[in-house]
Amino acid sequence: MASMVVIENGDLLAAEIFWRDHYSFFKEYGYTLRRRYEPDWSASWIDGSKKIYDCEDGIFPLVSAVFERVFSPGLISMQRAFLIDATRSDGTYVMLKKLDVTDPATANELAIGQLFSSPELITDSRNHCVPILDVIQPKNGSNFAFIVMPLLFPSDLAPFETIGEVVEYMRQILEGVQYMHQLNVTHADCKWNNILGDLSPLYRHPPHPFVGKIENPLSGLTQPGSPISSDQV
Numbered sequence: 001m002a003s004m005v006v007i008e009n010g011d012l013l014a015a016e017i018f019w020r021d022h023y024s025f026f027k028e029y030g031y032t033l034r035r036r037y038e039p040d041w042s043a044s045w046i047d048g049s050k051k052i053y054d055c056e057d058g059i060f061p062l063v064s065a066v067f068e069r070v071f072s073p074g075l076i077s078m079q080r081a082f083l084i085d086a087t088r089s090d091g092t093y094v095m096l097k098k099l100d101v102t103d104p105a106t107a108n109e110l111a112i113g114q115l116f117s118s119p120e121l122i123t124d125s126r127n128h129c130v131p132i133l134d135v136i137q138p139k140n141g142s143n144f145a146f147i148v149m150p151l152l153f154p155s156d157l158a159p160f161e162t163i164g165e166v167v168e169y170m171r172q173i174l175e176g177v178q179y180m181h182q183l184n185v186t187h188a189d190c191k192w193n194n195i196l197g198d199l200s201p202l203y204r205h206p207p208h209p210f211v212g213k214i215e216n217p218l219s220g221l222t223q224p225g226s227p228i229s230s231d232q233v
Helices: 002-007 014-021 022-027 062-067 071-077 105-118 164-184
Strands: 083-088 094-098 134-136 146-148 195-197 228-230
Touching: 014 146, 094 105, 105 146
Parallel strands: none
Antiparallel strands: 083 094, 094 146, 134 146, 195 228
């Protein structure tokens, strides 16, 4: 398929070019995108010494399409095109989300996210909403702003090992939704793939944000109290 040919030839997908063009912009704010999005990037598999599937810089947002060999041009160009992972200047892994400031829904999304990230609410143990760590305003001539969030993962990526973990998982979900309702905010899309978890207490190195392939797990380490977050943004 045409999209896969583009990838194997060492080129970016159309949706990725946006991020490459913002690489230096994010660096000015203290956020570094992966090597794949550096302006001078050259694919590490082009010389034939490696296969694309073995190269970290061969991982793109719709990674499941490559690793499961399930390809769809529409999905490749659209899925997760509004999200990208980055490393903050202090070494913290984060996720950036692109928001169109001309879209009326954006103002509402930002207002709700910043409400639950406010000093008054962020320390409340009942608040399980994904916090907004930073807001990057649009560059000159652009309509896109960016919110910075912690790098979280699907909550089923680390399997449950005890009944207590399952009970704590459900307790946090219900507590978080109830807390939102008490502040007259509805999630409106509370489903399995919008419930994310902080896996940092469980692994020496976090899973890749677009692969879900876990490496170097801390053998035997489980923490039933590890927080989960309900992605309301």
